[in-house]
Structures are given as C-alpha cells and as structure tokens.
Amino acid sequence: MQTFEQLSSQFTEYFQQDHFPQEPATLYQPNRYFLQLGGKRVRPVGCLMGNELFDNIVPDAWKVATAIELFHNFTLIHDDIMDRAPLRRGMPTVHHKYGESTALLAGDVMLVAAYENLRKISPNFLVPVLGLFNKTAREVCEGQQLDMDFEQRDDVTLDEYEHMISLKTSVLMAGSLKLGAILGGASKRNQDLIYEFGRKVGLAFQVQDDYLDAFGDPEKFGKQVGGDIKANKKTFLLIHALQTADKGQRESLQHLMLTNSDNKVDDVLQLFRQTGVDQWARELQDNYLQQALQHLEDIAVTSSRKEPLRQLALYLVQREH
Amino acid sequence: MQTFEQLSSQFTEYFQQDHFPQEPATLYQPNRYFLQLGGKRVRPVGCLMGNELFDNIVPDAWKVATAIELFHNFTLIHDDIMDRAPLRRGMPTVHHKYGESTALLAGDVMLVAAYENLRKISPNFLVPVLGLFNKTAREVCEGQQLDMDFEQRDDVTLDEYEHMISLKTSVLMAGSLKLGAILGGASKRNQDLIYEFGRKVGLAFQVQDDYLDAFGDPEKFGKQVGGDIKANKKTFLLIHALQTADKGQRESLQHLMLTNSDNKVDDVLQLFRQTGVDQWARELQDNYLQQALQHLEDIAVTSSRKEPLRQLALYLVQREH
Numbered sequence: 001m002q003t004f005e006q007l008s009s010q011f012t013e014y015f016q017q018d019h020f021p022q023e024p025a026t027l028y029q030p031n032r033y034f035l036q037l038g039g040k041r042v043r044p045v046g047c048l049m050g051n052e053l054f055d056n057i058v059p060d061a062w063k064v065a066t067a068i069e070l071f072h073n074f075t076l077i078h079d080d081i082m083d084r085a086p087l088r089r090g091m092p093t094v095h096h097k098y099g100e101s102t103a104l105l106a107g108d109v110m111l112v113a114a115y116e117n118l119r120k121i122s123p124n125f126l127v128p129v130l131g132l133f134n135k136t137a138r139e140v141c142e143g144q145q146l147d148m149d150f151e152q153r154d155d156v157t158l159d160e161y162e163h164m165i166s167l168k169t170s171v172l173m174a175g176s177l178k179l180g181a182i183l184g185g186a187s188k189r190n191q192d193l194i195y196e197f198g199r200k201v202g203l204a205f206q207v208q209d210d211y212l213d214a215f216g217d218p219e220k221f222g223k224q225v226g227g228d229i230k231a232n233k234k235t236f237l238l239i240h241a242l243q244t245a246d247k248g249q250r251e252s253l254q255h256l257m258l259t260n261s262d263n264k265v266d267d268v269l270q271l272f273r274q275t276g277v278d279q280w281a282r283e284l285q286d287n288y289l290q291q292a293l294q295h296l297e298d299i300a301v302t303s304s305r306k307e308p309l310r311q312l313a314l315y316l317v318q319r320e321h
Numbered sequence: 322m323q324t325f326e327q328l329s330s331q332f333t334e335y336f337q338q339d340h341f342p343q344e345p346a347t348l349y350q351p352n353r354y355f356l357q358l359g360g361k362r363v364r365p366v367g368c369l370m371g372n373e374l375f376d377n378i379v380p381d382a383w384k385v386a387t388a389i390e391l392f393h394n395f396t397l398i399h400d401d402i403m404d405r406a407p408l409r410r411g412m413p414t415v416h417h418k419y420g421e422s423t424a425l426l427a428g429d430v431m432l433v434a435a436y437e438n439l440r441k442i443s444p445n446f447l448v449p450v451l452g453l454f455n456k457t458a459r460e461v462c463e464g465q466q467l468d469m470d471f472e473q474r475d476d477v478t479l480d481e482y483e484h485m486i487s488l489k490t491s492v493l494m495a496g497s498l499k500l501g502a503i504l505g506g507a508s509k510r511n512q513d514l515i516y517e518f519g520r521k522v523g524l525a526f527q528v529q530d531d532y533l534d535a536f537g538d539p540e541k542f543g544k545q546v547g548g549d550i551k552a553n554k555k556t557f558l559l560i561h562a563l564q565t566a567d568k569g570q571r572e573s574l575q576h577l578m579l580t581n582s583d584n585k586v587d588d589v590l591q592l593f594r595q596t597g598v599d600q601w602a603r604e605l606q607d608n609y610l611q612q613a614l615q616h617l618e619d620i621a622v623t624s625s626r627k628e629p630l631r632q633l634a635l636y637l638v639q640r641e642h
Contacts, residue, residue, distance in 0.1 A: 021459075027466035078429060082422040101403040101469055104425060108399060109462040111429070115436060116455040119448060126447055127440060134437040141430040145348035148422055 050180025070114035077107040136175035143168025170202025200292035210235035226265035371501025391435035398428040457496035464489025491523025521613035528606040531556035547586035
C-alpha cells in the first residue's frame with residue numbers, strides 16, 4: 001500500500017506527458033500552460049488509491065486518473081471564465097492570458113482529451129467507467145449552475161447548500177475513488193461505500209474551506225482571510241448564522257452584507273462567534289468526517305489496506321491551509 | 322433505401338425525446354430551448370445514410386446520430402458566445418437569452434450528454450466509434466481556433482483556408498457518414514471512401530456558402546447578401562481575389578477592406594467579377610463535387626444504394642439558399 005504522497009509524486013511524473021498535438025499552438029499552448037501550473041492532483045490520486053484498496057494498481061487506473069485530472073482542469077478553465085477570475089494558483093488564468101474565446105475552446109478540447117484517455121482502457125471496463133464518468137461530469141456542471149443560481153438568492157437553505165456542494169465538489173472525489181474501485185474489481189456494495197466515503201470527505205473538506213476562510217490563521221492559510229465574507233458568498237457559516245441568529249443579530253448580518261466597510265470582516269466574524277457558528281462548523285465537519293470513516297470501515301477488505309485513505313481523509317479535513 | 326427527406330423527418334421525430342433531467346431547470350431549460358430551434362439535422366441524417374448504404378439501419382445508428390446532433394448543438398452554443406452572435410435561426414442565442422455563464426455551462430453539459438448517448442451502443446462498436454468521435458470533436462475545435470486566428474491575419478493562403486474549413490465544417494459531415502458506415506460493417510476502404518466523400522461535399526458546400534453570400538439572389542437567399550464582405554471575412558472568394566488580382570485591383574480591394582462605405586459591397590463585388598472570382602468559385606465547387614461523387618462511385622456496393630447520398634450531395638451543393 002502506498003501513501004497519498006507517494007502516489008501523488010508518481011502521478012505527477014506520469015502526467016508530465018504531452019496530452020495534445022503540437023498544432024494549432026494557439027489552441028494547445030494555453031492548455032499546456034494551464035496544466036503546468038500544477039496542483040495537488042487529489043482526484044486522480046483518489047482513483048489510484050480507490051484502485052489499490054482492492055488490488056495492485058492496474059494500468060487502466062493511470063488512464064482513468066489522467067482523464068479525471070484533464071476533466072478537473074477543464075472545469076477550472078471554464079469556472080475561471082464564469083467567475084471572471086484573473087488568477088489561479090497565483091498565475092494568470094487562461095482567459096486572462098489568452099482571451100476568453102480561446103479559453104472556452106481550450107477547455108472544450110481538454111474535455112475531449114479526457115474522453116480520449118477513457119477510450120484507451122480495456123473494453124470490458126469501458127461501459128461502466130464511461131457511465132460513472134458521464135454522470136459525474138453532468139453533476140459537476142449542475143453544481144456549478146446551482147452555485148451561480150444561489151448568488152442571486154438570499155433564502156438558500158443548508159440542505160440546498162449541501163446538495164450544491166455535493167455536486168460541485170464532492171462527487172468528483174467520490175467518483176474518482178469509485179472509478180478506481182470498479183477497475184479493482186470491487187463488489188457493488190464496496191463501490192457504493194467508497195463513493196459515500198469520498199462524498200462525505202468532500203463535504204467535510206468544504207466545511208473546512210469555509211471555516212479557514214473565516215477563522216484560519218493568516219500565516220498558515222497563505223491568503224487573506226475573510227474573502228468569502230467580503231464577497232457575501234453563501235457558505236456553511238453564513239447560512240447557518242442567518243438561520244440561528246436572533247432578530248437583532250440577523251438584521252445586523254443582513255445590514256453588513258449590504259456594506260463594504262473596512263471593518264466588515266471583523267464585524268461579521270464577531271457575529272459568527274456570537275451565534276456560535278465557529279463551534280458548530282467544527283462539529284459539522286467532524287460529523288461528516290466520522291460518517292466518512294464509518295463508510296471506509298464498512299468496506300470488506302483488511303484494515304491495513306484502508307490506512308492510506310484514512311490518512312488522506314484526516315489530512316484533507318484537518319489541514320490548516 | 323430512404324431519401325434524405327424521409328430520414329430527416331424520422332430523425333426529427335426521434336430527436337424530440339427529452340435529452341436532459343428536469344433539474345436544475347436553470348441549466349437544462351436553455352438546452353431544451355436551443356434544441357427546439359430546429360435545423361436540417363444534416364449530420365445525424367448523414368450517419369443514418371452512411372449506415373443504410375451498407376445495411377438496414379441498426380438501432381445503434383440512431384444513438385450515434387443523436388450524439389452527433391447534440392455535439393453539433395454544443396459547438397453552436399459555444400460558437401455563438403465566441404462570435405457574440407445575438408441571433409441563431411432568427412431567435413435569440415443561448416448566451417443572449419440566458420447569460421454567458423449559463424450558455425457556457427449548458428454547452429458543456431450538452432457535450433457530456435452526447436457522450437452518454439454513445440455509451441449506450443453495443444460495446445463491441447464502442448471503441449472505434451468513440452475513437453472517431455473524439456478525433457472529429459478535437460478537429461472541430463481546432464478548426465474554430467484557426468478561424469479565429471485567421472481573423473487576425475491578412476496573409477491566409479487558399480490551402481490554409483481549405484484546411485481550416487475542412488476541420489471546422491467538413492470533418493463532422495465526413496465523420497458522421499463514416500460512423501454510420503462503421504456500424505454498418507463497412508470495410509476499411511469503404512469507410513475511408515465515404516469519409517472523403519463527406520469531406521469533399523463539405524468543402525463544396527462551403528464554396529457555395531461563400532458564393533451565395535456574395536452572388537446569391539437576395540429573394541431566394543433569404544438574408545441580405547454581402548455579409549461576409551462587410552465583415553471582411555476571409556472566404557474562398559476574397560482569398561482568391563487577393564491572390565489573382567493585379568496590383569491596382571489588389572490595392573483597391575485592400576483599401577475597400579479598411580472602409581465601411583455604403584457602396585463597399587457593390588465595389589467589392591465589381592472587383593470580384595473583374596478578377597473572375599465568380600466563375601472560378603463555380604469551377605472550384607464543381608471540382609470538389611466531382612471528386613466527392615467519384616469517391617462515392619468507388620465504394621463497393623451496388624449503385625442503387627448510393628442514390629440517396631448522390632442526391633444529397635447535389636442538393637447541398639447546388640442549393641440557392
């Protein structure tokens with residue numbers, strides 16, 4: 001069994017291959033640029049780990065992992081257009097550097113390249129792999145649309161937000177693990193368990209993301225805290241605070257969301273603390289994490305095989321940056 | 322053997338099915354709207370005709386035809402964003418009606434839906450079908466990028482333009498026919514011949530498109546002639562005119578391209594006639610058409626099976642609107 005770090009380093013090397021033709025360079029150079037910006041490659045490594053949970057890693061797992069990482073980067077390129085984001089990992093986004101039309105098209109052809117990697121796996125796995133990949137891809141698009149819809153609404157419930165995050169963020173991790181499990185010959189029940197493990201880890205990860213943006217240690221977090229607050233982004237924290245606050249606190253919060261004063265972040269954080277949102281978020285996150293670990297526990301393989309995934313879950317959820 | 326019109330009407334009915342889930346409606350309603358704008362469905366019917374050339378139409382051909390039409394509509398939605406086009410078939414484009422971010426995402430999920438239709442065919446055809454589909458999709462993206470690149474250049478050669486049109490327009494028709502042929506059990510040689518038939522028909526079609534925009538009968542053409550000229554669009558006509566004009570004519574053309582005067586279209590058309598571009602375009606188009614018909618002739622099936630495709634080629638190329 002290999003750790004996340006070991007597999008991540010192996011995948012990073014494997015993924016160095018050229019994924020695109022040379023010409024037209026105006027289309028493919030932007031994609032090369034974006035891929036070399038790097039990333040933790042959590043999702044493709046999830047596929048490899050989901051595979052190794054059941055058997056030695058098979059060659060097909062590397063191809064599916066490649067498809068997953070290309071798909072993930074396709075979504076990032078298009079999301080950056082929609083969010084009008086100038087930077088990604090501290091570097092100019094594709095649309096910022098090469099123009100919006102090229103970014104749109106570069107993303108499109110990145111998705112096609114993902115499918116071309118899937119085509120190369122053993123034909124007997126192609127139908128189930130393609131089925132789960134398509135379902136996951138569709139759900140990620142749905143999640144992004146819901147996220148945009150929620151920006152226009154001020155009555156988003158916690159259940160709706162969880163559903164959106166599940167689609168936008170969690171199903172790709174869950175699907176990656178399950179794709180690996182399918183290739184490892186896992187039973188239907190084990191496939192379902194690893195999927196739910198990934199989905200719950202994804203939700204816990206998002207709670208931590210929302211928490212760190214508000215309460216993270218600026219030195220460890222690596223970026224300014226309060227970004228979500230400034231943007232009035234619906235997060236686990238804000239939605240819960242609005243729901244549990246008393247009348248006065250809710251009015252203060254709603255009033256703060258209409259302003260852009262210098263002390264907006266501090267004032268909102270104070271209300272978050274008054275309504276106990278910080279403590280609640282810690283509990284919610286631990287709740288998701290414990291559910292995830294229980295699903296992992298229930299998978300019918302020896303405990304030692306599960307250890308790397310257990311470690312990964314703890315790392316992703318307990319990180320401070 | 323069925324005619325294009327017969328198969329087009331059958332496909333239109335088949336394609337009425339709902340291709341998307343109900344929710345989120347904010348994502349899928351835009352796609353439903355766009356698909357019901359209609360169209361001639363030439364490419365999916367090409368797949369059915371390529372299939373019937375070799376055998377009775379198999380159930381898989383309908384699924385692949387559906388994937389092709391969804392793919393085509395995905396490219397139209399994204400192209401409209403890139404071209405900032407407000408109208409398509411006389412109706413608001415998706416980004417114009419629903420916003421650019423939703424149009425981008427609606428296109429993405431339309432492409433995923435295309436792949437989901439491919440997944441449903443017999444597994445023994447999946448690898449070759451997916452291979453050709455991916456190659457075609459990649460090339461269509463490359464063609465669109467080249468088209469955008471050419472807008473920034475004034476030294477595009479006829480060979481470069483033909484290559485771009487081949488990718489942007491012809492390979493999807495060629496690929497559709499060949500996908501049908503693969504499902505019909507055609508030999509490798511027959512597959513290649515039907516592909517080249519489609520590619521040449523596509524090129525002849527584009528020459529006709531460029532010709533009609535300049536010399537079409539406004540009453541039959543259905544839209545104002547001279548749109549390409551006003552936009553200084555590189556077309557078969559303009560590129561050839563710039564190459565064959567004498568020094569004075571070339572300078573006049575280049576000067577006209579810098580202006581937006583009321584008589585720009587008339588003046589350019591006069592230069593087109595002086596340089597004999599109108600006659601040349603007719604010959605070029607007939608040349609492509611004859612090559613296409615020769616490829617069709619060379620396919621090793623009885624002549625009567627080829628008649629609907631011969632009629633389609635003549636119709637597409639000789640249309641006056």
